[in-house]
Amino acid sequence: MVPDFTGYVTKYGIKCTDGRTIVASAFKHNDGETVPLVWQHQHNSSENVLGHLVMTHVDDGVRVAGFFNETPSGVNAKALVRNGDVKNLSIYANGLQQRGMNVLHGNIREGSLVLSGANPGAYIDNVNIAHGDGVVEAEDEVIIYTDEPIEHAGSKTVPGAKKMPMPTASTTDAADSKLKPTPANPDPDGDHDNDLFDPADGGLGPDATVQQVVDTMTPEQQNVMYALVGAAMKQDGLGDGQDGTTTPKDDQVHRNVFDQDGTKKAEGLTLSHADTQDIFESARKGGSLKAAAQEYAMAHGIDDISLLFPYDQAVTDTPDWISRRMEWVGSVLASVRKTPFSRIRSWTADLTLDEARAKGYVKTNMKKEQYFSIARRITTPQTIYKKQKLDRDDILDITDFDVVTWLQTEMRVMLDEELARAILVGDGREIDDSDKISAQNVRPIYGDDELYVTNLNVDLSDASSSADEIVDAVVNGLRYYRGSGNPIMYTTLPYVSRMLLAKDTLGRRLYATKVELAAAMGVSDIIPCEALEATAGLIGIVVNLADYTIGADKGGEVSMFDFFDIDYNQFKYLMETRVSGAMTKYRGALTITEFAGAGGMLPNPTAPTFVSSTGVVTIPTTTNVTYVVVNDDTGVEGSALTAGAQTAIASGASVHIRAKAASTYSFVDDANQDWTFTRI
DSSP: OOOSEEEEEEETTOBOTTSOEEOTTTTGGGTTOEEEEEETTOOSOGGGEEEEEEEEEETTEEEEEEEEOSSHHHHHHHHHHHTTSOOEEEEEEEEEEEETTEEEEEEEEEEEEESSOSSSSOOOOOOOEEOTTSEEEEOSOEEEEEEEEOEETTSSOOSOTTTSOOOOHHHHHHHHHHHSOOSSSSOTTOSOOOOTTOGGGTOOOTTOOHHHHHHTSOHHHHHHHHHHHHHHHHHTTOEEOTTSOEEOGGGOOOOOTTOOSOOOOOSSOOOOHHHHHHHHHHHHHHSOHHHHHHHHHHHHTOSOGGGGSOOOOOSSSSOOOOOOOOHHHHHHHHHSEEESOSSEEEEEEEOOSGGGSOOOOOTTSOOOOOOOEEEEEEEOOEEEEEEEEEEHHHHHHOOSSOHHHHHHHHHHHHHHHHHHHHHHTOOOOOTTOTTOOOTTTBOOSTTOOTTTEEEEEEOOOSTTOOTHHHHHHHHHHGGGOOOSSSOEEEEOHHHHHHHHTOBOTTSOBSOSSHHHHHHHHTOSEEEEOGGGGGSTTEEEEEEOGGGEEEEOOTTOSOEEEEEEETTTTEEEEEEEEEEEEEEOSTTOEEEEEEOOOSSEEEOOOOOOEEETTTTEEEEOOOTTEEEEEEOTTTOOEEEEOOSEEOOOOOTTOEEEEEEEEOTTEEESBSSSSEEEEEOO
């Protein structure tokens, strides 16, 4: 059989507006199958069945050969296709399987002629049910549209010719003559198939009048004929007056031939192709499209120029976010260690004291015990949330995109950013703010205890300073780093730029790329973090976030809740998590800050001396440095100690001594200002 038309009913690799993609071979198993051909996917009447389609799977989609039946609706549809009035096909499928956003499998149940595709590409409208293995099965049916045009028989060779033989030139000619009988040749194929001009087939005969031919048409065929005649008359500048005479183009009343209510459209609001060319030619000469359009309007007496311009179209599917740079957020949250317990306890045992060292043994001497201290820290959880609401009327009125999904995306983005910010530097709110994320629940790395974080100071205020001093500070400070693996440096774009712009005495860049800069500092990567810019004086944080632990009990993970308030006709949405967070590795991070004191930088202070057998601490004399005793229970610092030997401490007792720089000075780092001495 010679098909009435061929074409694609769907193509693989089409990305739908909701992000789904039909993968290759999704409908391969439908190869060779025959499905009904219907009109607009309507099933309420047998008259909607127009024929059938034979499907062939090809590499880039599914092609079909279409065969119309001899029913009045089939004959009418054949005329519409032959005339080019209907050019689109779609499929009706069910049994979809989906993984992520990819459609893996489905069963094509019918094909349909449609007036227009839903959009350029494809559209899938279905309800998904997610399973634990990541595969989604949709029990509801879907309709998949494409904008692939129908090809008439003989225009292309259908792949898989063994299953659907295509017409040769001779058969095509015969088919065309069959479809186009004439009075001179009313039955060219000799099959007596009720050709219009063949009396033997019940036709009108070669002498039939135009009115007799028109009377044999269905209402739909007559409408198509009227449309073609009207379009031809319009192209020639003619119209039909009430008295049957033709009227000039400028005076004709434009009417849509498909409007059956008899109403007429407004006059003079149509731009022809020639008019458009005139406008653009005038714009090229004058340099202004707006002025050219206004000039045309004035010349042609158009009252409302805005009617000539189309409605504005959005250039993106949803409104764009105006937000801070978020690339660093994913790095932070993906790198931290996660535990299913919300109460975090970290333990440390200090083995750096001399009293903890192994000792040599001499016969007859008594062996002595070695001492070391154990410290622990407990961190408890806090709830962090994001809440929004939408009026139901607004949800119904906003039809351009899914406003609920868009709003929920905003909630997750902002919740993630706030948690990542709290991990690095805290949320920045005042201590008495009721919305503050407590530093006792999610402990920020910047400003954390010296047991876990070492701070490095850099003086960039004097004229001889350069950004390369930041590199030197990190390289020198890495001797205090005890964290896991190779750390990452989180900093800000201004500081990255200053370091990349550093030059030698000949004006050559010291570091050509960010990769070279990271290698020079001994870190695996440099990640700009806009949230750090709000913390004055902070240059960066060097850390492997595997040493930072986030804890959440079951149910404390990120959860989404929605509620409809019937009194106010509002949907309310809540996204929250309940977590704790803290550094759990001794000296697992370095922070680098910029010091701008008038006095400048001081070298690390001299350590006091201690005789463990007598318990006497001797304080050195150091310019611009004072020494104080710190109460470990309260953290309160005592008054300044005088230089020289201090009062002996009791046997088994300990004393905590701290060195402090004068008010306008700063030490290079804070790793060498505290000492604890214990008398044996």
